[in-house]
Amino acid sequence: xxxxxxxxxxxxxxxKYLSIDPTMRVWMADVPQYMPPVQLGExxxxxxxxxxxxxxxxxFKKGDKLMGLTxxxxxVVITPGDPxxxxxxPSIPFLSDTNFLGTLGLNGLTAYFGLLEIAKPQSGExxxxxxxxxxxxxxxxxxGKIHGCRVIGIAGSDxxxxxxxxxxxxxxxxNYKHPDWRQQLIAATPNGVDIDFENVGGEIMEAVLDRMxxxxxxxxxxxxxxxxxxxxxxxxFSRVLIKRLRVEGFIILDYASRFMxxxxxxxxxxxxxxxxxxxxxxxxxxxAPEAINxxxxxxxxxxxxxxx
Ligand SMILES: NC(=O)c1ccc[n+]([C@@H]2O[C@H](COP(=O)([O-])OP(=O)(O)OC[C@H]3O[C@@H](n4cnc5c(N)ncnc54)[C@H](OP(=O)(O)O)[C@@H]3O)[C@@H](O)[C@H]2O)c1
Numbered sequence: 070x071x072x073x074x075x076x077x078x079x080x081x082x083x084x085k086y087l088s089i090d091p092t093m094r095v096w097m098a099d100v101p102q103y104m105p106p107v108q109l110g111e112x113x114x115x116x117x118x119x120x121x122x123x124x125x126x127x128x129f130k131k132g133d134k135l136m137g138l139t140x141x142x143x144x145v146v147i148t149p150g151d152p153x154x155x156x157x158x159p160s161i162p163f164l165s166d167t168n169f170l171g172t173l174g175l176n177g178l179t180a181y182f183g184l185l186e187i188a189k190p191q192s193g194e195x196x197x198x199x200x201x202x203x204x205x206x207x208x209x210x211x212x213g214k215i216h217g218c219r220v221i222g223i224a225g226s227d228x229x230x231x232x233x234x235x236x237x238x239x240x241x242x243x244n245y246k247h248p249d250w251r252q253q254l255i256a257a258t259p260n261g262v263d264i265d266f267e268n269v270g271g272e273i274m275e276a277v278l279d280r281m282x283x284x285x286x287x288x289x290x291x292x293x294x295x296x297x298x299x300x301x302x303x304x305x306f307s308r309v310l311i312k313r314l315r316v317e318g319f320i321i322l323d324y325a326s327r328f329m330x331x332x333x334x335x336x337x338x339x340x341x342x343x344x345x346x347x348x349x350x351x352x353x354x355x356x357a358p359e360a361i362n363x364x365x366x367x368x369x370x371x372x373x374x375x376x377x
Contacts, residue, residue, distance in 0.1 A: 078149040080126035082119035084139045087375040088170040089351075089360045090116065094296045103320050113141040115357075116175065118158070118166055134158040136169055141357050143377060154325075163340050171204050171372030172346045177335045178328055179321040180208035183288050185216070186324075187317050188264045192217030195258060197277050200268030200293065201242065202229030204372035208335075209266045210239050211344050218264070221257050223250075223273055225367040232370060237345060251276050261285070270294050270302035278308040289318035297365050347371030 075081055096107045096114050107114050117139030121129045126147060129135065137155035139145045147155055158169050171177065190196060196213040200206040201222025210233060213220040221241040222233045230242035241257040243250050254276055261282035267274050270292030278287070287309075292302045309316055324331070338344040349369040351360040354377045363369050 072144055073146070075123060075125050075146070077125050078127070080121050080124040080129045080147045082121045082129075082135060082139075082145050082147060084117045084119045084143055084145060084377055085134075086118040086167060086170060086377070087139070087141060087354075087357060087360075088116040088118075088174065089357070089364065089369075089373040089375060090175070091291060091293050091296055091364050093361055094365070103322070114138060115141045116170065117145075118170060119145055129155075129157065134160075134166065136174065143354055161336065161340075164336060167348050167350070167372065167374055168336075168339065168346070170374055171348065172208060172339050172344060173332045173335050175321055176204035176372060177208050177344075178324065178331050179205050179290060180212055181331045181335060182321060182324045182327075183290050183319055184209050184212050184264075184266060187319055188266065188286050188288050190216045190218050190264060193219070194263035195219045195221065195260065196264045196266065197221045197223065197254075197258070197262050197280070198266040198268065199223045199273050199277070200291070201239065202226075202233050202370050203268065204369075205290065206266070206268050207233060207237060207346065207371055208344060211237055211338075213264075213266075214238055215338065215343055221254070221262075223254070223269075223277075229367075229370055232347070245273055254280060264288065266290060268293060271300055274303060275308070278303075278312070278314070281308075281312045281314055284313050284315070287314050287316040289316060293365070349373045351375045353377070 099106050118136050119139050121131050121133045124130050135155045138153035196218040198206045198209045202224040210220045210222050220239045222239045223243045223245050230244050233239040234242040243253045258280045262280045265277045265287045267289050268291045271294035295302050347370050357375045360375050
């Protein structure tokens with residue numbers, strides 16, 4: 070490994086954990102998107118947590134831990150005014166480093182702003198979340214419970230369903246790989262659905278839209294079923310019209326100025342046991358490409374992280 074000598078103002082950090090996110094697949098595609106696609110020959114973009122080894126930077130000292138767009142690499146040189154948005158992490162008892170990538174990181178924040186700010190759940194409402202045992206979906210469901218919703222999670226294995234129902238107290242968990250999952254969804258939503266927190270798209274989203282109440286809210290967080298295929302996210306908009314649905318997409322980076330306040334609240338819920346989380350840790354930098362594929366095979370429960 071070649072690390073150049075540091076100039077005045079720079080710091081060298083060793084990456085300890087890489088956050089593995091479905092959006093990395095989107096960043097690799099040469100299509101219009103919310104950030105420029107990663108070009109061939111560039112370091113692959115990723116969020117990560119790094120520790121300062123050496124510093125000539127005014128804001129960071131040796132031993133500080135930072136989060137930001139480290140990229141898929143083992144070392145990162147941080148420059149003055151670095152656009153990769155590095156934030157120094159506080160040291161908080163009861164919270165692990167990896168919590169800052171999941172529950173207090175982009176996933177928890179996505180769940181927080183998507184559900185609480187956009188959907189504004191009311192006590193007694195029915196919330197359906199897809200990708201329910203993943204990093205984002207598992208927090209969405211728990212925030213729904215904190216706010217008095219009846220929560221139905223859709224996930225891809227019996228193990229995942231057991232976790233969200235037995236440990237996270239979702240009211241109903243449906244394994245969409247069971248042949249009768251659509252009937253289970255109908256049985257679980259006798260009065261219809263107020264909020265669809267959509268992480269997947271395709272046939273799962275269509276089945277949930279069929280259960281929406283009039284004027285229901287659809288929070289478009291992700292459409293992972295289409296990231297590796299060309300399938301349309303929705304075959305027909307008529308459901309949206311007939312049910313008079315409000316459909317709102319969002320990108321969490323738009324809420325960056327309010328991350329600190331939301332992370333503080335998520336941290337309180339985590340420390341008081343109102344939010345539980347799980348990590349799937351893959352060890353070894355060389356396994357990062359394999360880890361990205363795991364997201365699309367459903368091989369993670371909770372937050373997927375590569376530990377270097
Ligand atoms: N809008 C934003 O700002 C924002 C921010 C963060 C994340 N997101 C989106 O939120 C969603 C979840 O992201 P995450 O980081 O929390 O990942 P995650 O849920 O921890 O992992 C992805 C999960 O998606 C499920 N999945 C993969 N392919 C699928 C398919 N074809 N059909 C159904 N389920 C499939 C798998 O679980 P199963 O075993 O259940 O299939 C997999 O474990 C993604 O769509 C992501 O793009 C959006």
